[in-house]
Amino acid sequence: MANVEGIDTERRMVRAGGGTFPYDQLIIATGATHAYFGHDEWAPHAPGLKRIENATEIRRRILLAFERAEFEDDVELRQALTTFMVVGGGPTGVEMAGAIADMAHDALPRDFRNVDPTRTRVLLVEAGPRPLAAFPEPLSQYARRALERRGVEVLTGQTVTSIGPETVSIGDRSIKAGAIVWAAGVAASAAADWLGANRDRAGRVKVSPDLTIPGLPEIFVAGDTAAVTDDSRKPVPGIAPAAKYMGCYAASVIAARVMGQPLPGSFRYHHQGDLATIGRKAAVVRLRRLTLKAFLGWAFWGVAHIYFLIGLRNRISVAFS
Known part of the structure; x- marks a missing residue:
């Protein structure tokens, strides 16, 4: 319930809520907010x-x-x-x-x-x-x-x-x-200011291939806060699946470091597709080699969203709704 006020990268301390919290390894995933283009x-x-x-x-x-x-x-x-x-x-x-x-x-x-x-x-x-x-x-x-x-x-x-x-x-x-x-439009959080790191035009922190900040291997940046590119050098989209992949990757690197195991390779993201619902019984879906629209797209969109809910009871109740 505390707001981050700054990060001391030399002492490895996070200033938040009037106190300071030390860290050995730090993951920053503070997301994005609305961008009103200077207004x-x-x-x-x-x-x-x-x-x-x-x-x-x-x-x-x-x-x-x-x-x-x-x-x-x-x-x-x-x-x-x-x-x-x-x-x-x-x-x-x-x-x-x-x-x-x-x-x-x-x-x-x-x-x-x-x-x-x-x-x-x-x-x-x-x-x-x-x-x-x-x-x-x-x-x-x-x-x-x-x-x-x-x-x-x-x-x-x-x-x-x-x-x-x-x-x-x-x-x-x-x-x-x-x-x-x-x-x-969206704009990244103030993480780049806290870290004094390089950023892109949207304010996202430019990270190394392993999602760490150049020169600060103990700090990971993930999700909408990070400017990441895929294998084709295209920006990784600011969507939930990409953020989840980044979180899992950062956790695997930290786990490997703690246990003294070989580190995984560079972060790689494979975009699974895009979905958008338009209204009742109407949606569009683009997967790698498949596109759906109208009722079929809406049904696929519904199944995809219900699948990732936590708990069978939630899935059933939302499906009926």
């Missing part, structure tokens, strides 16, 4: 989705927007309150836009008398030419069509220039929204 003042108006607290706050804002619209007599204000903006067309943005649309059309219509949730306006803004840019173009185009069938307006090639209280500016256009969600 941190946007953060209070457009929360991102990184933690459970973020999810509950976004849900609270969406539901309160509908509640306020229920008691609003002004038609224009009611339309503004039932307009929701998602900034960023990656997997998080696509999934969020689809979830809001599904909730408005399937879960909420019977809960209100004066406002019609099925007429909710959901906008997804992406600065690039297409959503899900990391996926093959056919899957990206399918995702766009699936979102549009749900009533989501997909705005590509457009950038957000300003975000204020319930207002988003796209170029010269200003759009009022009941809730705004940020899914456009």
Whole structure:
């Protein structure tokens, strides 16, 4: 429950919570946070989705927007309150836009008398030419069509220039929204500052092939905090499977050192594929030699996520849900 304030690499001490903690070997896996591209003042108006607290706050804002619209007599204000903006067309943005649309059309219509949730306006803004840019173009185009069938307006090639209280500016256009969600970028934690280490443009620590810091073999950096490349010199993606592989690798190196065994070779990551859900019974999946979409993609996505849950009871209950 303590926040790290700094690391003394010479004395091998971590300063946290007003105290100091010595270490023999140290793994830093402090993840990433939202990046607002130099506009941190946007953060209070457009929360991102990184933690459970973020999810509950976004849900609270969406539901309160509908509640306020229920008691609003002004038609224009009611339309503004039932307009929701998602900034960023990656997997998080696509999934969020689809979830809001599904909730408005399937879960909420019977809960209100004066406002019609099925007429909710959901906008997804992406600065690039297409959503899900990391996926093959056919899957990206399918995702766009699936979102549009749900009533989501997909705005590509457009950038957000300003975000204020319930207002988003796209170029010269200003759009009022009941809730705004940020899914456009991430930045690494302050680990590079603690260590005085080299970093990339996203603030991630540049590490050696064994995930240690050059000149500091007792310090490992893993997950979204580390700038790592695979065998083809491409950056390892900032996703959970990659972070898990890094954690297992760092643990194996430490175990080998402690037991005096030969050290494993350099860290190697084999990307298994990408998954993104769009909404009920719609998802896209790209594996090495296989692509899936629509219901088959959604079923695969569900099985993959349920498989990694802890405990048989959790898997069964989530599968039924």
